[in-house]
Amino acid sequence: MTEVKSWTTRRDAKRERLAHAGSLLDGKFAQTEDVVALLEHLIKPGDKVVLEGDNQKQASFLSQALVRVDQARVHDLHMIMSSVSRPEHLDLFEKGIAKKLDFSFAGPQSTRISQMISDHKLEVGDIHTYLELFARLFIDLIPNVVLVAADKVDRDGNLYTGFNTEETPTIVEAAAFKDGIVIVQANEIVDKVPRVDIPADWVDVVIPADEPYQLEALFTRDPQNITELQILMGMMAIRGIYEKHNVQSVNHGIGFNTAAIELLLPTYGEKLGLKGKIVPNWELNPTPTLIPAIESGWVKSIHSFGGEVGMEKYIAARPDVFFVGPDGTMRSNRALGQVAGQYAVDMFIGSTLQIDQFGNSSTVTSGRLSGFGGAPNMGSNPTGRRHSTPAWQSLRPAGDPLGKGQKLVVQMVETFGANKKPVFVDHLDAEEVQKEAGLANVPVMIYSEDTTHIVTEEGIAYLYKTDSMAERKAAIEAIAGVTPMGLRSNAQQLADLRARGIVALPEDLGVKRGQAKRSLLAAQSLQDIVEWSKGLYNPPAKFRSWS
Amino acid sequence: MTEVKSWTTRRDAKRERLAHAGSLLDGKFAQTEDVVALLEHLIKPGDKVVLEGDNQKQASFLSQALVRVDQARVHDLHMIMSSVSRPEHLDLFEKGIAKKLDFSFAGPQSTRISQMISDHKLEVGDIHTYLELFARLFIDLIPNVVLVAADKVDRDGNLYTGFNTEETPTIVEAAAFKDGIVIVQANEIVDKVPRVDIPADWVDVVIPADEPYQLEALFTRDPQNITELQILMGMMAIRGIYEKHNVQSVNHGIGFNTAAIELLLPTYGEKLGLKGKIVPNWELNPTPTLIPAIESGWVKSIHSFGGEVGMEKYIAARPDVFFVGPDGTMRSNRALGQVAGQYAVDMFIGSTLQIDQFGNSSTVTSGRLSGFGGAPNMGSNPTGRRHSTPAWQSLRPAGDPLGKGQKLVVQMVETFGANKKPVFVDHLDAEEVQKEAGLANVPVMIYSEDTTHIVTEEGIAYLYKTDSMAERKAAIEAIAGVTPMGLRSNAQQLADLRARGIVALPEDLGVKRGQAKRSLLAAQSLQDIVEWSKGLYNPPAKFRSWS
Incomplete structure (x- = not known):
């Protein structure tokens, strides 16, 4: 007697379960x-x-x-x-x-x-x-x-x-x-x-x-909390990365650093004559801090992973920019958005909690296993990419006939975190967490090999230009401020790295520290953003400090 | 007077065009x-x-x-x-x-x-x-x-x-x-x-x-065209890659090489005791040559980019294996399939027309600009991957505390192509094509850095184990047969590479050349496959050589 194999065990199990629940169901x-x-x-x-x-x-x-x-x-x-x-x-x-x-x-x-x-x-x-x-x-x-x-x-x-x-x-x-x-x-x-x-x-x-x-309104950042250090970093990023590499498409991570950039485009970016020249195309949750740039005509398109509370009416009124259906409401799509963020944008720029001496970074710290969401996906260089853009191609190494470009992956951090601890550390806490949690590998968010630039309040390290791990470490030390890692850098090393374009300080980029004032932001509060939006943006109650 | 900017230019243009075509439309x-x-x-x-x-x-x-x-x-x-x-x-x-x-x-x-x-x-x-x-x-x-x-x-x-x-x-x-x-x-x-x-x-x-x-039935390969050399390569791949690395999930490229592997699983693989141990999960168009392995219980799931002519009834009868809707028909999805092929499988194994001395490969040859479809995506190591599997982890370099695994990317080629020309060449024709077509980069399909193994009728080169470009070149030469590149290899070099596990010949893998016979295939014709399918597979007319 031959046993007859069933090829419908899943279908049968489903049917059985639904039948079992039948008394609780009226149709579906x-x-x-x-x-x-x-x-x-x-x-x-x-x-x-x-x-x-x-x-x-x-x-x-x-x-x-x-x-x-x-x-x-x-x-x-x-x-x-x-x-x-x-x-x-x-x-x-x-x-x-x-x-x-x-x-x-x-x-x-x-x-x-x-x-x-x-x-x-x-x-x-x-x-x-x-x-x-x-x-x-x-x-x-x-x-x-x-x-x-x-x-x-x-x-x-x-x-x-x-x-x-x-x-x-x-x-x-x-x-x-x-x-x-x-x-x-x-x-x-x-x-x-x-x-x-x-x-x-x-x-x-x-x-x-x-x-x-x-x-939850997770992507809303109130401009009143943006600091002048963040503004300085934003100015450096605009000159030393967006402008320098001719960045056309971008994903911004969540945070005040990138919010500062969004609010500097219509002011600082405009003065630099960059409008119409950089970042027309975005993969991004609809963050309110981008409204002034949208209203000023900087942004051609935004595809989004998800929505953002309070942005409903504004998005519905801007279908040239957002992905809006025939019904007048946005459609988001996290899977396709992540694919776009991985493969179709010139740059990912985000922040992290720790960066080690080699340039590896993680948001996993002692006692906190946060995971990474989409950051490692967007903050990595997809080696399967075969199309070229000017920004991508600008990172192509010289002298290799079979060379190709690379995605810009930028980490933007203050040298000391909100907890007053150094962001730059010799070893990531993640190394300890691996052992405690019994993980197969250290939970690194973005690896050094994928990281092309680090921006701090001290300057920019162009890591993609380094040609050894020793040079990479020196470049990171040079912008690590007065953290223990930063104190290892010396004047001669810095001068050499600056001369070779591996590190740039604000003055190398034509960025004046004295201009880094909150008044340079296109909006200094969410109320300003509501005004930019012509009343279409409706902040959630917890963000409303005004009547 | 302020000019009022329109934010609905795309919507207006669409409406106008559809109105313009109104006389041709009855509703939609x-x-x-x-x-x-x-x-x-x-x-x-x-x-x-x-x-x-x-x-x-x-x-x-x-x-x-x-x-x-x-x-x-x-x-x-x-x-x-x-x-x-x-x-x-x-x-x-x-x-x-x-x-x-x-x-x-x-x-x-x-x-x-x-x-x-x-x-x-x-x-x-x-x-x-x-x-x-x-x-x-x-x-x-x-x-x-x-x-x-x-x-x-x-x-x-x-x-x-x-x-x-x-x-x-x-x-x-x-x-x-x-x-x-x-x-x-x-x-x-x-x-x-x-x-x-x-x-x-x-x-x-x-x-x-x-x-x-x-x-078009593009993914159908008639087993009668599978050669004994391909069977030998398939046996080596099963022992030296699938078994060795404990490969659980895979995408097979199109071709007779991988078709041979599919038809060897229920025979050679079974004898090796590998059933239930390797490749239960597949991302693959529904290729008929996988039917014997499915019927023998090797395959737990197949997600597909698209359909394949003639496979309709077979798939409908195997919903435990394929993605089949409540209506009884498969749903394919090329975008999600490519994401799965990139991020969720242990291995990509495919073929190519040329491989250069460094291990870069391309299907672009003189006068032919074919593009690559999905191969560079699936045949690359997604550095954003953060989950671990035994196969992926088996390629982790020793000695790096922050190290991680790598996707297996395998090229499987005979040393001479169907046109009798060497597959192994010092320089890819693609380098010339770049110049002729004015492309930004050389149209490389899979880069050396992403290629972990090359299989030929001579043996397997475990490229991921090499630690210099010189060693990588030597490993490729060792399996390049009597092509000009292969003739550069010598006995001492080969012995050294074998001793260090960088190159394996059939005998190193316990593969007997004499067993590589067509009779080892689970099906030797499409008619055999129809029988395996219990008459459910219905080959397109052009593949029917019988009745």
Whole structure:
């Protein structure tokens, strides 16, 4: 007797689970109050479960329900989450509902996650960039269940995610076409969605949430907190990098350093005659500090990973700049945005918490396992790139007939961090964290080999011009100020590095320190930005210091 | 008087064009016979136009129409095409309808495109990998018009692309959310599509095609053409790479070399006891030569860039393995597949036409500018990768505390090509082509720095173990056979390289040359594969040599 192999085990399991939950379902729709029972019927021990935690938008109704399931019925889950953001994301592990975690970013939970790993309460699969985590959903982390959030859902189950599309279509696709179960929490059930972001055919279960999904304004930086040191660094970056390399397309990391640059373009950049010459094309969350540059005509296009609270009306009124649908609302897309940030932009510029003597950097510090989100992806040189742009080509090494260009990867830091500790350190804390957490490799965010420039308040190190590790170290020391590492530099070394164009001080770039004043910013407060936006930008309450 | 700036120029232009074409449209639908007039109304001189040419599926009705427009009305287009496959794709440039081209692959048109560039009949923007071309659609190549192909379209304009989804959703998204015009040729208009692959909200114009879109079976390799040398190389690769490095996930390039490996897994691999131990997870077009391995239980999952003619029924019956929708048909996705092939697999293994003395390789040869498709993307080491797997980690250099793993990138070639010319050359023809075509860089497909292994009928060079360029050259010479490059190697050099594990000959791997017989293949013909598939695989007529 030959045993007949089944090729439909996933499909059969899905059908069985949905049948089991049948009494809780009216077509695809479930009742809000049945959410815990529903998850108990649809999720089995050991399942790979993708729980949508973008860094902004959270499937918070579903995560709060998942932590309430009966641990005797649902346990040992393998959670896959791009962002571990909410307390219950880790409560799942405390309660034994989940066992293993693959993730990308753990900003708000970075201390607790670090402790839980030390205490063996949580088994880490690995830390990823967003893009590689999404990629694995189609290869070796194929989900059994995905839990996602939508703004509006119509009676057929078509999803509208609007503005905050983020990663939802990508994670839904991985489940919908591999007999995974797609469960959606909806802010609202409507007769007709403004547009379809994800077709109903891809969706199994819709459940109205008790309250709208959590959404954080993570990319808003209030200009009133930008310091004159940051302005000085911004001026240097504009002259010594944007202008020098003819940068046309860029991704800015989150932070006050890059916010300063955004607010200097319409003032300082304009005086330099750079308008129309640099950075027309952006991959970026819609950060309010870019509004003055947009209004001044600096920006031709912005594609976004996600939305930003308060920017809805402004974006809707600027469809020439943003990706806006026929319905008048932006569509974001985290997977495609990360691909664009990796492969299609001239430059990534961001910040970090520590840089070591070789130029490796990390935001992982003692007791904090934050992950990196998209930074390693965008802050690396994709060696598969085959198209050329002037900025990329400007980093081509001389003398190699088979040479090619390189992406500009810029780290911009003050020599001492907010905690008064040196950013420049001989060894990254990440080296200790590797041991404590038992990681396969040191959690480096951006490697030295990918880092082409470092900007501090002292000057710019053009690392791509160095031709040995010793020279690279000297260049970093030269701009490391009065940190212990910086004190190793001496006048002769500095003079030599300046003469060879490996290090530039403000005066080498024609940047006057005395001009680095807050008055040089195109906006000095969020209220100024509201004015620039002609009242279209609507800051969240926590950022409103005025009536 | 202040001039009021418009922020809706793209939206207004789109509205105006669609209004202009209004007499040809009934809602979103146009008549087949009006296609040329329709394109003349909707496309303007200088537009960026994405014309869907996947390497398999072609928007052939629309491309044939575009070449018939009045050049006085539509001219100087900037064409963006992942694949230049059909004669009219280049006729557009001969006629002056188009002027500039950004592309990825030009297999069937590679000779003509090379000549046209020399004759200045065509201005090349650049040659890209698929993924970077898609990425630029969101940054600096935002389309005004996209022309795509769908299988079925319902009365609302929802698209079903089925099996051959490929790049359609990605290129449609770039236009639909930036006020570009999305024009779709449909094989069939139906009341209800089997599933929605692209929502109607994203689509502007649908036109029934006069005949179904062109579709080529590009990934089918008939086992009867696999040689014993290829079988020998396949055996070496299985022992010396797949087994040695514990490879779990892989992308195979197209060709008889990798087809041989696929057909050796259920025979040779089984004898070695490797079943269940290696390559459960694949990113791959659904190639028929993998059927015996699937049927033998080697393969847990396959995600695909596109479909393959004849594989429809087989895939539909194997949803545990392939990505199949609730409707029972596969969904492919070229953009996500390329991301997975870049970031989520242990190994890329493919072939090439030339390898230089340093290990750089290219398929661009004199007079042929073929482009590279996805090979440079998948055949490169993504330095942004942060997760670890045993295979990746096995290439980690010793002694560097901040070290990390590397993707396996394997080139597998016979020392002499089909044209009897050496594959191993001191200098790539691509160096000449760069000059002739005025390209910014030499069109290298895979750089030496990314290449970790080369397999020939002589042996395997473990390039990742070399620690100088001189040693790398010696390792390549040692496996380059009787090519002029290979003749530079000598017995002592070879003995030294073998002793240090940098080169392995068949005997070093326990591979017996005498076993490399066609009878070792799990299938020796496509007919055998049909049998393996239990009659579910249906080879295209051109591959049917029987009944």
